Amino acid sequence: MKKEISAEIMTIGDELLYGQVIDTNSAWLGQELGKIGIRVKQITSISDNPDAITEALNQAISRADVILITGGLGPTKDDLTKHTLTRYFNTELQLHQPSLDDVEEIFRKYNRPMLEVNRQQAFLPASCTPIRNVLGTASGMLFYEQETVIVSMPGVPFEMKRMVTDTVIPYLKQHFALPKIIHKVVQTVGIGESFLAEKIADWEDNLPPNLKLAYLPFLAGVRLRLTGFSQEGLDLETQLQEQVDKLSALLPDNIFAYGEVSLEEAIGQMLKDQNLSIATAESCTGGLVAHKLTSVPGSSAYFMGSVVAYSNEVKKAQLGVPAQTLETHGAVSEETVKAMAQGVRQLLKTDIGISTSGIAGPDGGTPEKPVGTIWIAYADAHQTIARKINYNKTRLLNIEYTALQVLDLIRQSLRRRVEE
Known part of the structure; x- marks a missing residue:
């Protein structure tokens, strides 16, 4: 097996440490490196401070084959990364004419005057390999030190991603002898992580040593990521698929998709495959189910509309829920949600x-129907199904969990239609 190549991601900026900006760069970089067989061992966030940058760089070089740095390359005085790297690598800044040409072209394109601070962005450390920024004014920089590749890029996500895609990934694939890595993702719903782990324990214990399983929980369920590392004389794709097939046999009721597919996307495909249309009547979820269903491109093929019936008056006038049903059983009841779904x-x-x-909270509950008491229903030409669920969470979580339970109810009902 080829030597594992390790990486460290360094994000620079006080705004990250203060929580004013969310670090999405590291997650994306980790995913892209993983695709080519480079494993991220550490992610480090540091302030716009030369000493902090230098110390972090010293530590990273001692333990990583690849260091990807984002942030601190803007034109303002608090952007110190380029100057710190110039001193660190004992070099000097010099004008890089192609970078200057790119900066000047951007300002011409937007018909704006170029300031001296913008011109200074074209001065780069003499020992670096410049990385062109086709979307902004800050060039990237690539260094090679003690057999470690160090790449510094802007923190602006769309600029950084273009550099990585166009230049950094191709360079790393050429520079290193990378092992082949394949990921298989199995999406499950309706079973908690601990119960899932117990159900597939024997299968997991018998995985070959070059295959690793990761549990990635989310609100609706658990993503299972099976990662395979190539071995000589082994068809990795076939080996992985054999294990996925075994897993599928263990979880016939819980797997809703393979790959990076959301629950709402999977449901949309099922509705298309069965040529069915759907509509929602929502009270406590306030349209969230409709939002999730319509977040999928092409959902107009099956989603017809929604009624947010928050008040009893709307339930009666728009959905035809009998007044007697509401008076006798209340809005949060099996009888009412069935009438709403049919209506x-x-x-x-x-x-x-x-x-x-339902009663999402934080108030509105009673001893008979406490906060978190929620009813959901599914209706088609053959049947109407209602379920009661009980949550004891915050209002927003109650609403979110309810929407996901509804999606799973749709999935299960569509599965039964096919089986019948």
């Missing part, structure tokens, strides 16, 4: 109607 289906003339009604 929206009839109103919008769809194959499927979905409904939600």
Whole structure:
């Protein structure tokens, strides 16, 4: 097996440490490095301070084959990365004419005057290999020190991503003898992480040594990522698929997709495959289910509309819920959500109607129906199914969890239609 190449990601900027800006760069870089077989061993965030940058760089060079640095390359006085790297590598700044040409072109394009601070961005450390920035004014810089590749890039995400895609990844693939790594993602829903781990324990214990399993929980379920590392004389793709097939046999009711597919995307595909239309009637979720369904491109093929029936008056007038049902059983009840699901289906003339009604909190609960008491329903031409769920969470989490439970109810119902 080829030597594992390790990487460290360094993000520079006080705004990251203060929490004023969320670091999305590190997550994206980790994913891109993983695709080519480079494993990120550490992510470090440091302030705009020369001593802090120098100390972090010393430590990173001692333990990583690749160091990717983002941030601190702007034109203002608090952007110190370039000057710190110039001193660190004992070199000097010199004008890089191609970078200056790019900067001047950007200012011409937007018909803006170029200041001296912008011109200074074209001065780069003499010992670096410049990396062109086609989307901004700050060039990237590549250094090679003690067999470690160090790359410094802007912190602006779209500028950094273009550099990585166009230049950095191709360079790393050429520079290092990288092992082949393949990831297989299996998406599960309706089972908690601990129960899932127990259910597949024997399978996991018998995985070959070159395959590793990771549990990645999210609100609706757990993503299982199976990572395979190439070995000589082994068809890695075939080996991984054999294990995924075994896993699928263990979790027939919980797997909703393979690969990076969301639950709402999987449901959308099922609706398309079965040529079915759907509409929602939402009370406590306030349209969140509709939002999730319509976040999928092409959802107009199956999603017809939604009624946010927050008040009883709307439930009666728009959805046809009988007044007697509301008076006898209340808005948060099996009878009401069934009537809502049937009503929206009839109103919008769809194959499927979905409904939600509950007490999301933080107040509004009673001893009989405490906060977190929620009913959901599914209706089609053959059946109407209602489920009661109980959460004891914050308002927003109650709403989010309910929407995900509804999506899973749709998934299960669509599966049954196919099986029947």
